[in-house]
Amino acid sequence: MERISHLLPKVLKRRGLHEHAVAAYTVRTAQQWIDQELPNFQGELAVRSLKDSALLIDASNSIAAQECYARSDDLLAHIRGVHPEVHIERMHLSRV
Numbered sequence: 001m002e003r004i005s006h007l008l009p010k011v012l013k014r015r016g017l018h019e020h021a022v023a024a025y026t027v028r029t030a031q032q033w034i035d036q037e038l039p040n041f042q043g044e045l046a047v048r049s050l051k052d053s054a055l056l057i058d059a060s061n062s063i064a065a066q067e068c069y070a071r072s073d074d075l076l077a078h079i080r081g082v083h084p085e086v087h088i089e090r091m092h093l094s095r096v
Contacts, residue, residue: 023050026079026086030055033078038067053089055079058096065093 012018031047034057038045044064048056055076059065068075072091079088 022083022086026050026055026083026088029082030057030075030079033075034068037071037074038064041067050086050088053087055088055091057091057093059093060096062095065095069093 009018012021027047027050034045034047035042041059041064044060045068046058048058050056057068059068069091076088076091079086
């Protein structure tokens with residue numbers, strides 16, 4: 001009997017959903033890191049998506065955007081450590 005951790009990626013690849021699932025998990029990981037490492041901006045920074053090797057983050061104010069940008073190398077290093085198969089070249093911050 002196969003373990004679910006081995007079976008799930010096979011099924012997702014077969015259905016063409018593997019990239020979407022990895023992107024969603026990466027977004028969740030990034031949001032968790034922001035909530036943990038930047039607790040003062042927990043409600044002000046929202047990881048929106050992972051598209052075309054870019055992590056898109058919305059900031060509700062410029063101070064939150066600056067703090068996130070200052071820690072962007074740490075965030076990307078954390079994501080690369082957790083998800084080595086994910087290739088993120090850049091991070092985009094936008095004010096909403």
